[in-house]
Amino acid sequence: MAHRRILVVFAHPVLERSRVNRRLVEAARGVESVTLHDVYEAYPTLDIDVRREQALLESHDAIVFQHPFYWYSVPAILKEWQDLVLEYGWAYGEGGRALAGKITLNAISTGGPESAYRKDGSNRFTMRELLSPWDQTAHLCGMRFLAPFVTHAALRVSAGKGGEALLAPQRDRYVRLLEALRDDRLDVEQAALAERLDPILDALIQPAAVVGGIAP
Numbered sequence: 676m677a678h679r680r681i682l683v684v685f686a687h688p689v690l691e692r693s694r695v696n697r698r699l700v701e702a703a704r705g706v707e708s709v710t711l712h713d714v715y716e717a718y719p720t721l722d723i724d725v726r727r728e729q730a731l732l733e734s735h736d737a738i739v740f741q742h743p744f745y746w747y748s749v750p751a752i753l754k755e756w757q758d759l760v761l762e763y764g765w766a767y768g769e770g771g772r773a774l775a776g777k778i779t780l781n782a783i784s785t786g787g788p789e790s791a792y793r794k795d796g797s798n799r800f801t802m803r804e805l806l807s808p809w810d811q812t813a814h815l816c817g818m819r820f821l822a823p824f825v826t827h828a829a830l831r832v833s834a835g836k837g838g839e840a841l842l843a844p845q846r847d848r849y850v851r852l853l854e855a856l857r858d859d860r861l862d863v864e865q866a867a868l869a870e871r872l873d874p875i876l877d878a879l880i881q882p883a884a885v886v887g888g889i890a891p
Contacts, residue, residue, distance in 0.1 A: 679778075679857050681709045682735035686742045686750045688715055695784040695829040695842060696743060702846045703741075706853045710735065714752050721752055728760045733773055737856050738818075740809070741782040743829070747798070747805050757812065767815045775817030778856065778863065780872070781806060782824040782849065789827040803870045822869035824852055848876050855880040 683703050687696045690713075704711050712731060718724070732738060742749050764771050783802070791797045798805070802825050813820035826845050852872060855861040860881045866872060872879065 678708065679736035679859065680734065681706075681737045681739060681853055681857055682731055683709060683711050683739045683741050683782075683853075684753075684756070685711060685713045686715060686740075686753045686756075687713075688750055688752070690715070693743075695826050695845075696741065698842055698846055699741065699782065699784075699826070699849050702850050703853060706850055706857070708857050709853055714756060715750075718752065721755060723752075723756055723759050725759050725762070728756065729762075729765060729773065732760070732777075735777070737778040738774075739780055739782055739853070742784075744783045744785045744802075744805075761812070761816065767817075772817060776819070778819045778821060779809075779813050780821040780823060780866075781809060784826045784829045786830045787827065789825075792825075792827070801870055819863060819867060821863065821866040822872050824849060824872045826873070845873065848873050851880065852876060858883070 683700075685696070685700055687693050690697055690700075700711060700713075703709055710731070714723075740749075740753065742753055748754070761767065762771075763769075765773050785792070785802075787798070792800070792802045792805070794801065802823055803810075806823055810820045826842070831841060852861070855876075860883065862879045862881065866879055869875060869879075
């Protein structure tokens with residue numbers, strides 16, 4: 676069975692105030708073969724170590740970019756990260772094959788509800804459409820871009836018990852997604868075609884292989 680190493684490149688400028696991402700990060704840390712890389716923590720002055728970042732990418736098979744969705748885009752450090760790390764001749768262009776064949780996706784939180792991210796909603800586009808620049812970046816680098824894992828209405832999740840109850844199912848889905856991606860049990864072909872991963876995750880995950888009648 677394939678066993679992928681997963682890198683979660685995480686960006687949240689004020690994690691201590693996070694309602695959603697803090698809980699998802701805590702869950703991801705507990706998944707074997709997942710490396711959680713908090714770029715704001717690593718680079719508080721935004722002085723990104725390009726060679727370190729490239730080495731991290733090279734040593735993992737799947738890259739998850741986890742971040743809140745700010746103004747239809749990403750926190751500032753992730754844009755800076757893209758501009759510096761994805762160099763011509765390394766990530767793309769002549770001789771740039773370092774990321775070819777790797778899987779990538781975005782794990783996103785939004786303040787607004789799911790209904791806002793529809794063609795007839797207030798944001799006028801689906802989340803998949805709004806992520807077109809990431810899709811094209813992955814294509815340019817020879818990566819397989821999957822549909823996003825989205826947690827909508829983050830503003831409804833409070834610090835209290837009620838918020839935890841709202842988020843618990845989504846946190847569990849995130850863990851299952853990472854585990855399935857790690858164990859090569861995610862239907863990558865269908866995941867690449869989907870609008871979002873979280874609502875259809877059960878249909879995308881294949882059961883664990885059965886050995887001698889007993890699941891490992």
